[in-house]
Amino acid sequence: MPENNQSFEKALERLEQIVAEMEGGKLTLEKMISHFEEGSKLVKFCSAKLNEVEKKIELLLTKDGQVSTVPFDPERET
Numbered sequence: 001m002p003e004n005n006q007s008f009e010k011a012l013e014r015l016e017q018i019v020a021e022m023e024g025g026k027l028t029l030e031k032m033i034s035h036f037e038e039g040s041k042l043v044k045f046c047s048a049k050l051n052e053v054e055k056k057i058e059l060l061l062t063k064d065g066q067v068s069t070v071p072f073d074p075e076r077e078t
Contacts, residue, residue, distance in 0.1 A: 008049045015042040 018039045022032060 006045070008046060011042050011045050015039055015046065
């Protein structure tokens with residue numbers, strides 16, 4: 001499992017490296033399985049980090065003197 005202090009960027013970089021190595025076709029079956037396992041853990045880690053960030057991104061809206069928060073919607077124009 002990726003370390004708790006590992007950054008999203010480092011995890012993504014390693015994941016890209018794993019994918020490139022696996023697509024290269026030069027790995028043994030054992031190494032492919034090992035890379036797949038590591039890659040699966042990295043995907044889970046990156047997904048959790050993205051979900052964490054998504055929860056933190058909120059837009060503050062003032063309506064009728066009330067401040068409220070709504071989930072961030074990248075499609076919504078501000």
